[in-house]
Amino acid sequence: MKTAVIYCFSGTGNTLRVANSFKDAMEKKGTSVTVALIKKGEEVPSEKDFDFVGIAYPVHGFNAPLPIWELVKKFPEENQKAYFTLKTSGEALRLNDSSTYGVDKILKKKGYRLTNEFHYLMPYNIIFRHSDRMAYEMDKTMKERVTIDADLVLNGVDNPPEFKRWTRFVSKMFKIEHKAMPYIGRGFKVTKDKCVGCGACERNCPMKNINMKDSLPVFGKECVGCMGCSFNCPTAAISIGILNGWKVNGKYSFEKPEFNEDESFVPRYCRNSYRRYFRLAKPQN
Numbered sequence: 001m002k003t004a005v006i007y008c009f010s011g012t013g014n015t016l017r018v019a020n021s022f023k024d025a026m027e028k029k030g031t032s033v034t035v036a037l038i039k040k041g042e043e044v045p046s047e048k049d050f051d052f053v054g055i056a057y058p059v060h061g062f063n064a065p066l067p068i069w070e071l072v073k074k075f076p077e078e079n080q081k082a083y084f085t086l087k088t089s090g091e092a093l094r095l096n097d098s099s100t101y102g103v104d105k106i107l108k109k110k111g112y113r114l115t116n117e118f119h120y121l122m123p124y125n126i127i128f129r130h131s132d133r134m135a136y137e138m139d140k141t142m143k144e145r146v147t148i149d150a151d152l153v154l155n156g157v158d159n160p161p162e163f164k165r166w167t168r169f170v171s172k173m174f175k176i177e178h179k180a181m182p183y184i185g186r187g188f189k190v191t192k193d194k195c196v197g198c199g200a201c202e203r204n205c206p207m208k209n210i211n212m213k214d215s216l217p218v219f220g221k222e223c224v225g226c227m228g229c230s231f232n233c234p235t236a237a238i239s240i241g242i243l244n245g246w247k248v249n250g251k252y253s254f255e256k257p258e259f260n261e262d263e264s265f266v267p268r269y270c271r272n273s274y275r276r277y278f279r280l281a282k283p284q285n
Contacts, residue, residue, distance in 0.1 A: 002031045004052035005045055006086070009038040009067045011058065011206060011226020013251070014122035015088045019056040021143055022086055025150035026052075038067050039206045040222070047075060047083075052153060053112075056086040058122075058226070059099045061177035062170050066224045067206065069178070072103050078111040084153050085117045090124035091270040092277035098167035102175065117161040118149045121277055125231045127246045133265040135252040141281045148283060177225065185209065185223020187241025188230070190216055194237035201229035201238060 004026055010016035016037070023033040031052065036044040047053045057068045064087075085100050096119065104114050120142045123130035130138070152159065197215030205228055209220040217229070217238070227248070230238040236249040259265070266274045 002051040003049070004031050004033045004054065005047060005050040006033065006035050006054035006056050007038060007044060007068075007071060008035050008056040009058070009065055009071075009206065009226075010056070011204075011228035012125040012231040014125065015056050015058045015086070017139075018086055018088055018120050018122065018142060018146070019054075021146045022054070022056075022150055025146045026154060029150065029154055031154060037206070038071055040067075040208045044071070047078075047081070053081065053083040054086060054153075055083060055103070057088075059087055059089040059096050060225055061174040062095050062167075063099050063175050063177065064103045065226065066178045066181075068103055069106070072106050072110075075107065075110055075112070081112050082115045082158075083107065083112050084115055086120065087117065088120050088122045090121065090127065090130070092119070092121055092273040093270060094273075095167060095170050097161065098163040098171040100161065101163045101168050101171050104163075114160050115156075115158040116149070116152055118145070120145065121274070123252050125227045125248050126225075126240075126243065127248070128267075128269070129248045129250075130252070130267070131265060132253065132255075132257040133259050134267065135254055136256050137265055137278070139254040141278060144283060145281055181223050181225040182221050184241055184243065185219060185225070186221060188219045188223065189239045189241070191237045191239065192216065194235045196235055196237075198234060200232055200234060204228040204232050 006019045008016055008019040019035045023035055026033050034045060057064050087099060089096050100117055121138045123135040123138055195216055199212050201217045202210045202212050206226060207222045207224055209222045210217045210229060230240045230247055231249060233249060240247050
């Protein structure tokens with residue numbers, strides 16, 4: 001039996017949901033898949049032990065998040081070993097097209113080749129909250145696509161992404177987020193009369209950047225902006241500093257809501273890019 005590993009960084013669960021769906025699709029075709037969550041201080045299995053290698057991440061500022069960069073820097077040298085990426089974002093802007101460019105540049109030097117990149121829209125955990133209908137449609141579309149996309153990987157069909165010059169420039173420029181977030185994260189605060197001391201924020205932080213003290217969270221200096229703390233807080237007690245105007249709180253159900261089939265579920269923001277995504281994501285007959 002062939003084996004695969006998907007290295008996954010996920011703050012609020014969207015990317016993990018995609019990685020697990022991809023795992024299910026591959027395992028239905030007879031491949032054993034390990035989803036290795038990337039968390040500070042925790043070991044992940046070596047890519048050398050697997051036939052297929054995937055990297056799953058949410059787009060942060062038109063880039064892969066810092067933990068993905070740190071992960072690939074530790075990869076051993078290879079001889080043209082294939083890998084694929086699964087990336088998630090809340091919108092289908094072409095500005096996101098080169099988010100893997102910097103990571104791929106590192107891996108190319110180490111002897112890896114990017115065969116496929118799959119971009120799935122999942123609901124926002126920052127900026128604004130998508131409607132229940134939009135979250136449902138995103139999730140449904142993702143699950144339809146992973147079945148097809150997993151087949152491409154398993155069958156060795158290569159379709160590497162094109163990193164255009166202008167999107168590479170945007171990605172490089174916004175990489176400053178990697179250095180900025182630890183400072184922004186220091187501004188995260190908790191509203192004492194809302195906090196119930198449950199410790200969910202501490203448990204959900206993949207960077208181990210939160211510690212409970214006197215039943216209240218204390219924020220450290222290694223925030224990467226995953227929003228796992230503020231998004232998953234059951235009482236919406238966490239303020240995310242200068243980003244608080246974009247705060248989104250509370251998990252999406254992804255269940256099918258009641259709706260009028262003729263009603264538009266696409267928000268005005270980035271409307272054309274959303275429509276393009278759903279149109280192109282439909283399985284071709």
